Amino acid sequence: MTALGFLYPGHSAEDDYPRIEQLLGSDIRVDVVHTDIGEDAHRVDALREMGSPERLAAGVEELRLSGAEAIVWACTSGSFVHGWDGAQEQVRGLARAAGMPASSTSFGFVHAVRELGVRRIAVGATYPDDVAELFADFLRAAGAEVAGVRGAGIVTAAEVGTWGEEELFALARAADEPSAEALLLPDTALHTAAHLPALEKELGKPVLTANQVTVWEALRLADRRVNAPTLGALFTREPIVQV
Incomplete structure:
Protein backbone atom coordinates (compact mmCIF):
# COMPACT_ATOMS: atom_id res chain seq x y z
CA MET A 1 0.00 0.00 0.00
CA THR A 2 1.29 3.44 -0.97
CA ALA A 3 -0.20 6.27 1.08
CA LEU A 4 -0.24 9.76 -0.41
CA GLY A 5 -0.93 12.92 1.58
CA PHE A 6 -2.55 16.11 0.32
CA LEU A 7 -3.09 19.48 1.94
CA TYR A 8 -6.21 20.88 0.27
CA PRO A 9 -7.38 24.47 0.85
CA GLY A 10 -10.99 24.73 2.00
CA HIS A 11 -13.80 22.76 0.36
CA SER A 12 -14.50 22.99 -3.38
CA ALA A 13 -13.53 19.97 -5.50
CA GLU A 14 -11.95 17.69 -2.91
CA ASP A 15 -14.27 14.89 -4.05
CA ASP A 16 -11.97 14.56 -7.09
CA TYR A 17 -9.47 12.82 -4.79
CA PRO A 18 -11.50 9.76 -3.75
CA ARG A 19 -12.65 9.54 -7.38
CA ILE A 20 -9.04 9.49 -8.55
CA GLU A 21 -8.19 6.93 -5.88
CA GLN A 22 -10.88 4.66 -7.34
CA LEU A 23 -9.73 5.25 -10.91
CA LEU A 24 -6.15 4.34 -10.05
CA GLY A 25 -7.41 0.83 -9.32
CA SER A 26 -4.30 -0.11 -7.41
CA ASP A 27 -2.92 -0.27 -3.89
CA ILE A 28 -2.91 3.53 -3.55
CA ARG A 29 -4.46 5.37 -0.61
CA VAL A 30 -5.25 9.06 -0.92
CA ASP A 31 -5.47 11.05 2.32
CA ASP A 40 -11.47 33.00 -0.45
CA ALA A 41 -10.19 35.29 -3.17
CA HIS A 42 -8.15 34.80 -6.34
CA ARG A 43 -6.15 37.87 -5.39
CA VAL A 44 -2.38 37.83 -5.01
CA ASP A 45 -2.20 38.94 -1.38
CA ALA A 46 -4.93 36.51 -0.28
CA LEU A 47 -3.34 33.64 -2.22
CA ARG A 48 0.07 34.27 -0.68
CA GLU A 49 -1.45 34.19 2.79
CA MET A 50 -3.37 31.00 1.97
CA GLY A 51 -0.09 29.24 1.22
CA SER A 52 1.81 30.61 4.20
CA PRO A 53 4.01 28.20 6.21
CA GLU A 54 1.75 28.49 9.26
CA ARG A 55 -1.39 27.46 7.39
CA LEU A 56 0.34 24.52 5.71
CA ALA A 57 2.08 23.31 8.86
CA ALA A 58 -1.26 22.99 10.66
CA GLY A 59 -2.22 19.93 8.59
CA VAL A 60 1.14 18.23 8.36
CA GLU A 61 1.00 16.25 11.60
CA GLU A 62 -2.28 14.54 10.65
CA LEU A 63 -0.82 13.40 7.34
CA ARG A 64 2.36 12.18 9.01
CA LEU A 65 0.34 10.10 11.44
CA SER A 66 -1.67 8.67 8.54
CA GLY A 67 1.49 7.05 7.20
CA ALA A 68 1.81 9.22 4.10
CA GLU A 69 4.99 8.64 2.10
CA ALA A 70 4.82 11.94 0.23
CA ILE A 71 2.90 15.18 0.66
CA VAL A 72 1.64 17.70 -1.90
CA TRP A 73 0.21 21.17 -1.34
CA ALA A 74 -2.89 20.70 -3.48
CA CYS A 75 -3.17 24.27 -4.66
CA THR A 76 -1.89 25.86 -7.85
CA SER A 77 -2.50 29.56 -7.22
CA GLY A 78 -1.34 29.32 -3.60
CA SER A 79 2.07 28.21 -4.83
CA PHE A 80 2.88 29.96 -8.13
CA VAL A 81 1.94 33.39 -6.72
CA HIS A 82 5.17 33.19 -4.73
CA GLY A 83 7.18 33.06 -7.96
CA TRP A 84 9.60 30.30 -8.94
CA ASP A 85 12.03 30.81 -6.05
CA GLY A 86 9.29 31.42 -3.49
CA ALA A 87 7.40 28.30 -4.58
CA GLN A 88 10.56 26.24 -4.22
CA GLU A 89 11.12 27.58 -0.72
CA GLN A 90 7.48 26.80 0.10
CA VAL A 91 7.87 23.10 -0.73
CA ARG A 92 11.28 22.91 0.95
CA GLY A 93 9.67 24.23 4.13
CA LEU A 94 6.82 21.76 3.76
CA ALA A 95 9.26 18.88 3.34
CA ARG A 96 11.16 19.96 6.46
CA ALA A 97 7.95 20.23 8.49
CA ALA A 98 6.61 16.90 7.23
CA GLY A 99 9.85 14.94 7.26
CA MET A 100 9.05 13.47 3.84
CA PRO A 101 9.25 14.40 0.14
CA ALA A 102 6.96 17.34 -0.66
CA SER A 103 5.79 19.33 -3.66
CA SER A 104 2.89 21.48 -4.85
CA THR A 105 0.41 21.45 -7.70
CA SER A 106 2.38 24.13 -9.54
CA PHE A 107 5.48 21.94 -9.67
CA GLY A 108 3.22 19.01 -10.53
CA PHE A 109 2.28 20.84 -13.73
CA VAL A 110 5.94 21.52 -14.53
CA HIS A 111 6.95 17.89 -14.04
CA ALA A 112 3.88 16.60 -15.92
CA VAL A 113 4.67 18.80 -18.94
CA ARG A 114 8.17 17.36 -18.96
CA GLU A 115 6.82 13.83 -18.55
CA LEU A 116 4.69 14.27 -21.67
CA GLY A 117 7.68 15.57 -23.59
CA VAL A 118 5.85 18.70 -24.75
CA ARG A 119 7.12 22.26 -24.78
CA ARG A 120 4.44 24.50 -26.30
CA ILE A 121 1.33 24.69 -24.12
CA ALA A 122 -1.89 26.66 -23.68
CA VAL A 123 -3.47 27.66 -20.36
CA GLY A 124 -7.15 27.89 -19.50
CA ALA A 125 -7.46 29.31 -15.99
CA THR A 126 -10.52 30.02 -13.88
CA TYR A 127 -8.62 32.97 -12.36
CA PRO A 128 -8.71 36.67 -13.17
CA ASP A 129 -6.28 37.60 -15.95
CA ASP A 130 -3.52 38.95 -13.69
CA VAL A 131 -3.37 35.73 -11.66
CA ALA A 132 -3.55 33.58 -14.81
CA GLU A 133 -0.55 35.47 -16.21
CA LEU A 134 1.44 34.72 -13.07
CA PHE A 135 0.89 31.01 -13.73
CA ALA A 136 2.08 31.49 -17.30
CA ASP A 137 5.19 33.27 -15.98
CA PHE A 138 5.84 30.33 -13.64
CA LEU A 139 5.63 27.89 -16.55
CA ARG A 140 7.96 30.06 -18.63
CA ALA A 141 10.47 30.04 -15.78
CA ALA A 142 10.39 26.24 -16.07
CA GLY A 143 11.25 26.43 -19.77
CA ALA A 144 7.79 26.01 -21.27
CA GLU A 145 6.58 28.02 -24.25
CA VAL A 146 3.10 29.41 -23.52
CA ALA A 147 1.08 29.72 -26.71
CA GLY A 148 -1.87 31.42 -25.05
CA VAL A 149 -3.49 32.21 -21.71
CA ARG A 150 -7.24 32.50 -21.12
CA GLY A 151 -8.56 33.66 -17.75
CA ALA A 152 -12.21 33.21 -16.75
CA GLY A 153 -12.23 36.00 -14.18
CA ILE A 154 -13.63 33.91 -11.32
CA VAL A 155 -12.82 35.52 -7.97
CA THR A 156 -13.54 32.68 -5.51
CA ALA A 157 -12.78 28.97 -5.27
CA ALA A 158 -16.32 28.47 -3.99
CA GLU A 159 -17.74 29.62 -7.34
CA VAL A 160 -15.27 27.48 -9.30
CA GLY A 161 -16.39 24.47 -7.27
CA THR A 162 -19.93 24.88 -8.64
CA TRP A 163 -18.79 24.56 -12.26
CA GLY A 164 -19.97 21.48 -14.13
CA GLU A 165 -19.11 19.83 -17.41
CA GLU A 166 -20.57 22.62 -19.55
CA GLU A 167 -18.43 25.38 -18.02
CA LEU A 168 -15.34 23.18 -17.95
CA PHE A 169 -15.55 22.29 -21.64
CA ALA A 170 -16.32 25.89 -22.61
CA LEU A 171 -13.15 27.06 -20.87
CA ALA A 172 -11.08 24.30 -22.47
CA ARG A 173 -12.33 25.09 -25.97
CA ALA A 174 -11.80 28.82 -25.53
CA ASP A 187 -7.16 25.36 -10.06
CA THR A 188 -7.76 22.46 -7.69
CA LEU A 199 -11.56 16.50 -22.76
CA GLU A 200 -8.63 14.89 -24.53
CA LYS A 201 -10.91 13.41 -27.20
CA GLU A 202 -12.57 16.80 -27.74
CA LEU A 203 -9.26 18.67 -28.13
CA GLY A 204 -7.17 15.92 -29.68
CA LYS A 205 -4.24 16.47 -27.30
CA PRO A 206 -3.18 15.81 -23.70
CA ARG A 224 5.19 4.84 -8.04
CA ARG A 225 3.92 4.60 -11.61
CA VAL A 226 0.30 3.62 -12.24
CA ASN A 227 -1.26 3.04 -15.66
CA ALA A 228 -4.77 4.52 -15.55
CA PRO A 229 -6.15 5.52 -18.99
CA THR A 230 -9.28 7.01 -17.40
CA LEU A 231 -7.02 9.70 -15.93
CA GLY A 232 -5.72 10.84 -19.29
CA ALA A 233 -2.52 10.69 -21.32
CA LEU A 234 -0.39 11.62 -18.29
CA PHE A 235 -1.24 8.28 -16.69
CA THR A 236 -0.53 6.21 -19.80
CA ARG A 237 2.77 7.66 -21.00
CA GLU A 238 5.99 5.74 -20.75
CA PRO A 239 8.57 7.84 -18.92
CA ILE A 240 10.72 10.14 -21.04
CA VAL A 241 14.28 8.84 -21.13
CA GLN A 242 16.79 11.64 -20.57
CA VAL A 243 20.00 11.33 -22.59
Missing part, protein backbone atom coordinates in the same frame (compact mmCIF):
# COMPACT_ATOMS: atom_id res chain seq x y z
CA VAL A 32 -6.74 14.62 2.19
CA VAL A 33 -6.41 17.14 5.02
CA HIS A 34 -8.10 20.51 4.64
CA THR A 35 -6.20 23.69 5.39
CA ASP A 36 -7.70 26.99 6.48
CA ILE A 37 -8.30 28.97 3.31
CA GLY A 38 -8.52 32.35 5.05
CA GLU A 39 -10.07 34.79 2.59
CA ALA A 175 -8.28 28.39 -24.15
CA ASP A 176 -6.96 25.82 -26.62
CA GLU A 177 -4.49 26.97 -29.26
CA PRO A 178 -3.97 24.94 -32.43
CA SER A 179 -0.19 25.16 -32.04
CA ALA A 180 -0.23 24.01 -28.40
CA GLU A 181 0.88 20.44 -27.75
CA ALA A 182 -1.08 20.26 -24.49
CA LEU A 183 -3.71 22.25 -22.60
CA LEU A 184 -3.29 23.06 -18.90
CA LEU A 185 -6.29 23.76 -16.65
CA PRO A 186 -5.05 24.93 -13.23
CA ALA A 189 -11.22 23.95 -6.98
CA LEU A 190 -12.27 22.81 -10.49
CA HIS A 191 -13.88 19.37 -10.88
CA THR A 192 -12.08 17.59 -13.72
CA ALA A 193 -11.38 13.98 -12.69
CA ALA A 194 -14.54 12.61 -14.33
CA HIS A 195 -13.93 14.37 -17.64
CA LEU A 196 -10.30 13.76 -18.64
CA PRO A 197 -10.78 11.24 -21.49
CA ALA A 198 -13.62 13.31 -22.95
CA VAL A 207 -5.02 17.82 -21.07
CA LEU A 208 -3.45 18.42 -17.67
CA THR A 209 -5.70 19.46 -14.81
CA ALA A 210 -4.87 20.50 -11.27
CA ASN A 211 -6.18 17.60 -9.19
CA GLN A 212 -4.95 15.08 -11.78
CA VAL A 213 -1.36 16.40 -11.76
CA THR A 214 -1.43 16.78 -7.96
CA VAL A 215 -2.02 13.06 -7.47
CA TRP A 216 0.44 12.20 -10.23
CA GLU A 217 3.07 14.38 -8.53
CA ALA A 218 2.57 12.57 -5.22
CA LEU A 219 2.99 9.23 -6.99
CA ARG A 220 6.17 10.54 -8.61
CA LEU A 221 7.55 11.54 -5.21
CA ALA A 222 6.69 8.09 -3.86
CA ASP A 223 8.41 6.48 -6.87
Whole structure:
Protein backbone atom coordinates (compact mmCIF):
# COMPACT_ATOMS: atom_id res chain seq x y z
CA MET A 1 0.00 0.00 0.00
CA THR A 2 1.29 3.44 -0.97
CA ALA A 3 -0.20 6.27 1.08
CA LEU A 4 -0.24 9.76 -0.41
CA GLY A 5 -0.93 12.92 1.58
CA PHE A 6 -2.55 16.11 0.32
CA LEU A 7 -3.09 19.48 1.94
CA TYR A 8 -6.21 20.88 0.27
CA PRO A 9 -7.38 24.47 0.85
CA GLY A 10 -10.99 24.73 2.00
CA HIS A 11 -13.80 22.76 0.36
CA SER A 12 -14.50 22.99 -3.38
CA ALA A 13 -13.53 19.97 -5.50
CA GLU A 14 -11.95 17.69 -2.91
CA ASP A 15 -14.27 14.89 -4.05
CA ASP A 16 -11.97 14.56 -7.09
CA TYR A 17 -9.47 12.82 -4.79
CA PRO A 18 -11.50 9.76 -3.75
CA ARG A 19 -12.65 9.54 -7.38
CA ILE A 20 -9.04 9.49 -8.55
CA GLU A 21 -8.19 6.93 -5.88
CA GLN A 22 -10.88 4.66 -7.34
CA LEU A 23 -9.73 5.25 -10.91
CA LEU A 24 -6.15 4.34 -10.05
CA GLY A 25 -7.41 0.83 -9.32
CA SER A 26 -4.30 -0.11 -7.41
CA ASP A 27 -2.92 -0.27 -3.89
CA ILE A 28 -2.91 3.53 -3.55
CA ARG A 29 -4.46 5.37 -0.61
CA VAL A 30 -5.25 9.06 -0.92
CA ASP A 31 -5.47 11.05 2.32
CA VAL A 32 -6.74 14.62 2.19
CA VAL A 33 -6.41 17.14 5.02
CA HIS A 34 -8.10 20.51 4.64
CA THR A 35 -6.20 23.69 5.39
CA ASP A 36 -7.70 26.99 6.48
CA ILE A 37 -8.30 28.97 3.31
CA GLY A 38 -8.52 32.35 5.05
CA GLU A 39 -10.07 34.79 2.59
CA ASP A 40 -11.47 33.00 -0.45
CA ALA A 41 -10.19 35.29 -3.17
CA HIS A 42 -8.15 34.80 -6.34
CA ARG A 43 -6.15 37.87 -5.39
CA VAL A 44 -2.38 37.83 -5.01
CA ASP A 45 -2.20 38.94 -1.38
CA ALA A 46 -4.93 36.51 -0.28
CA LEU A 47 -3.34 33.64 -2.22
CA ARG A 48 0.07 34.27 -0.68
CA GLU A 49 -1.45 34.19 2.79
CA MET A 50 -3.37 31.00 1.97
CA GLY A 51 -0.09 29.24 1.22
CA SER A 52 1.81 30.61 4.20
CA PRO A 53 4.01 28.20 6.21
CA GLU A 54 1.75 28.49 9.26
CA ARG A 55 -1.39 27.46 7.39
CA LEU A 56 0.34 24.52 5.71
CA ALA A 57 2.08 23.31 8.86
CA ALA A 58 -1.26 22.99 10.66
CA GLY A 59 -2.22 19.93 8.59
CA VAL A 60 1.14 18.23 8.36
CA GLU A 61 1.00 16.25 11.60
CA GLU A 62 -2.28 14.54 10.65
CA LEU A 63 -0.82 13.40 7.34
CA ARG A 64 2.36 12.18 9.01
CA LEU A 65 0.34 10.10 11.44
CA SER A 66 -1.67 8.67 8.54
CA GLY A 67 1.49 7.05 7.20
CA ALA A 68 1.81 9.22 4.10
CA GLU A 69 4.99 8.64 2.10
CA ALA A 70 4.82 11.94 0.23
CA ILE A 71 2.90 15.18 0.66
CA VAL A 72 1.64 17.70 -1.90
CA TRP A 73 0.21 21.17 -1.34
CA ALA A 74 -2.89 20.70 -3.48
CA CYS A 75 -3.17 24.27 -4.66
CA THR A 76 -1.89 25.86 -7.85
CA SER A 77 -2.50 29.56 -7.22
CA GLY A 78 -1.34 29.32 -3.60
CA SER A 79 2.07 28.21 -4.83
CA PHE A 80 2.88 29.96 -8.13
CA VAL A 81 1.94 33.39 -6.72
CA HIS A 82 5.17 33.19 -4.73
CA GLY A 83 7.18 33.06 -7.96
CA TRP A 84 9.60 30.30 -8.94
CA ASP A 85 12.03 30.81 -6.05
CA GLY A 86 9.29 31.42 -3.49
CA ALA A 87 7.40 28.30 -4.58
CA GLN A 88 10.56 26.24 -4.22
CA GLU A 89 11.12 27.58 -0.72
CA GLN A 90 7.48 26.80 0.10
CA VAL A 91 7.87 23.10 -0.73
CA ARG A 92 11.28 22.91 0.95
CA GLY A 93 9.67 24.23 4.13
CA LEU A 94 6.82 21.76 3.76
CA ALA A 95 9.26 18.88 3.34
CA ARG A 96 11.16 19.96 6.46
CA ALA A 97 7.95 20.23 8.49
CA ALA A 98 6.61 16.90 7.23
CA GLY A 99 9.85 14.94 7.26
CA MET A 100 9.05 13.47 3.84
CA PRO A 101 9.25 14.40 0.14
CA ALA A 102 6.96 17.34 -0.66
CA SER A 103 5.79 19.33 -3.66
CA SER A 104 2.89 21.48 -4.85
CA THR A 105 0.41 21.45 -7.70
CA SER A 106 2.38 24.13 -9.54
CA PHE A 107 5.48 21.94 -9.67
CA GLY A 108 3.22 19.01 -10.53
CA PHE A 109 2.28 20.84 -13.73
CA VAL A 110 5.94 21.52 -14.53
CA HIS A 111 6.95 17.89 -14.04
CA ALA A 112 3.88 16.60 -15.92
CA VAL A 113 4.67 18.80 -18.94
CA ARG A 114 8.17 17.36 -18.96
CA GLU A 115 6.82 13.83 -18.55
CA LEU A 116 4.69 14.27 -21.67
CA GLY A 117 7.68 15.57 -23.59
CA VAL A 118 5.85 18.70 -24.75
CA ARG A 119 7.12 22.26 -24.78
CA ARG A 120 4.44 24.50 -26.30
CA ILE A 121 1.33 24.69 -24.12
CA ALA A 122 -1.89 26.66 -23.68
CA VAL A 123 -3.47 27.66 -20.36
CA GLY A 124 -7.15 27.89 -19.50
CA ALA A 125 -7.46 29.31 -15.99
CA THR A 126 -10.52 30.02 -13.88
CA TYR A 127 -8.62 32.97 -12.36
CA PRO A 128 -8.71 36.67 -13.17
CA ASP A 129 -6.28 37.60 -15.95
CA ASP A 130 -3.52 38.95 -13.69
CA VAL A 131 -3.37 35.73 -11.66
CA ALA A 132 -3.55 33.58 -14.81
CA GLU A 133 -0.55 35.47 -16.21
CA LEU A 134 1.44 34.72 -13.07
CA PHE A 135 0.89 31.01 -13.73
CA ALA A 136 2.08 31.49 -17.30
CA ASP A 137 5.19 33.27 -15.98
CA PHE A 138 5.84 30.33 -13.64
CA LEU A 139 5.63 27.89 -16.55
CA ARG A 140 7.96 30.06 -18.63
CA ALA A 141 10.47 30.04 -15.78
CA ALA A 142 10.39 26.24 -16.07
CA GLY A 143 11.25 26.43 -19.77
CA ALA A 144 7.79 26.01 -21.27
CA GLU A 145 6.58 28.02 -24.25
CA VAL A 146 3.10 29.41 -23.52
CA ALA A 147 1.08 29.72 -26.71
CA GLY A 148 -1.87 31.42 -25.05
CA VAL A 149 -3.49 32.21 -21.71
CA ARG A 150 -7.24 32.50 -21.12
CA GLY A 151 -8.56 33.66 -17.75
CA ALA A 152 -12.21 33.21 -16.75
CA GLY A 153 -12.23 36.00 -14.18
CA ILE A 154 -13.63 33.91 -11.32
CA VAL A 155 -12.82 35.52 -7.97
CA THR A 156 -13.54 32.68 -5.51
CA ALA A 157 -12.78 28.97 -5.27
CA ALA A 158 -16.32 28.47 -3.99
CA GLU A 159 -17.74 29.62 -7.34
CA VAL A 160 -15.27 27.48 -9.30
CA GLY A 161 -16.39 24.47 -7.27
CA THR A 162 -19.93 24.88 -8.64
CA TRP A 163 -18.79 24.56 -12.26
CA GLY A 164 -19.97 21.48 -14.13
CA GLU A 165 -19.11 19.83 -17.41
CA GLU A 166 -20.57 22.62 -19.55
CA GLU A 167 -18.43 25.38 -18.02
CA LEU A 168 -15.34 23.18 -17.95
CA PHE A 169 -15.55 22.29 -21.64
CA ALA A 170 -16.32 25.89 -22.61
CA LEU A 171 -13.15 27.06 -20.87
CA ALA A 172 -11.08 24.30 -22.47
CA ARG A 173 -12.33 25.09 -25.97
CA ALA A 174 -11.80 28.82 -25.53
CA ALA A 175 -8.28 28.39 -24.15
CA ASP A 176 -6.96 25.82 -26.62
CA GLU A 177 -4.49 26.97 -29.26
CA PRO A 178 -3.97 24.94 -32.43
CA SER A 179 -0.19 25.16 -32.04
CA ALA A 180 -0.23 24.01 -28.40
CA GLU A 181 0.88 20.44 -27.75
CA ALA A 182 -1.08 20.26 -24.49
CA LEU A 183 -3.71 22.25 -22.60
CA LEU A 184 -3.29 23.06 -18.90
CA LEU A 185 -6.29 23.76 -16.65
CA PRO A 186 -5.05 24.93 -13.23
CA ASP A 187 -7.16 25.36 -10.06
CA THR A 188 -7.76 22.46 -7.69
CA ALA A 189 -11.22 23.95 -6.98
CA LEU A 190 -12.27 22.81 -10.49
CA HIS A 191 -13.88 19.37 -10.88
CA THR A 192 -12.08 17.59 -13.72
CA ALA A 193 -11.38 13.98 -12.69
CA ALA A 194 -14.54 12.61 -14.33
CA HIS A 195 -13.93 14.37 -17.64
CA LEU A 196 -10.30 13.76 -18.64
CA PRO A 197 -10.78 11.24 -21.49
CA ALA A 198 -13.62 13.31 -22.95
CA LEU A 199 -11.56 16.50 -22.76
CA GLU A 200 -8.63 14.89 -24.53
CA LYS A 201 -10.91 13.41 -27.20
CA GLU A 202 -12.57 16.80 -27.74
CA LEU A 203 -9.26 18.67 -28.13
CA GLY A 204 -7.17 15.92 -29.68
CA LYS A 205 -4.24 16.47 -27.30
CA PRO A 206 -3.18 15.81 -23.70
CA VAL A 207 -5.02 17.82 -21.07
CA LEU A 208 -3.45 18.42 -17.67
CA THR A 209 -5.70 19.46 -14.81
CA ALA A 210 -4.87 20.50 -11.27
CA ASN A 211 -6.18 17.60 -9.19
CA GLN A 212 -4.95 15.08 -11.78
CA VAL A 213 -1.36 16.40 -11.76
CA THR A 214 -1.43 16.78 -7.96
CA VAL A 215 -2.02 13.06 -7.47
CA TRP A 216 0.44 12.20 -10.23
CA GLU A 217 3.07 14.38 -8.53
CA ALA A 218 2.57 12.57 -5.22
CA LEU A 219 2.99 9.23 -6.99
CA ARG A 220 6.17 10.54 -8.61
CA LEU A 221 7.55 11.54 -5.21
CA ALA A 222 6.69 8.09 -3.86
CA ASP A 223 8.41 6.48 -6.87
CA ARG A 224 5.19 4.84 -8.04
CA ARG A 225 3.92 4.60 -11.61
CA VAL A 226 0.30 3.62 -12.24
CA ASN A 227 -1.26 3.04 -15.66
CA ALA A 228 -4.77 4.52 -15.55
CA PRO A 229 -6.15 5.52 -18.99
CA THR A 230 -9.28 7.01 -17.40
CA LEU A 231 -7.02 9.70 -15.93
CA GLY A 232 -5.72 10.84 -19.29
CA ALA A 233 -2.52 10.69 -21.32
CA LEU A 234 -0.39 11.62 -18.29
CA PHE A 235 -1.24 8.28 -16.69
CA THR A 236 -0.53 6.21 -19.80
CA ARG A 237 2.77 7.66 -21.00
CA GLU A 238 5.99 5.74 -20.75
CA PRO A 239 8.57 7.84 -18.92
CA ILE A 240 10.72 10.14 -21.04
CA VAL A 241 14.28 8.84 -21.13
CA GLN A 242 16.79 11.64 -20.57
CA VAL A 243 20.00 11.33 -22.59
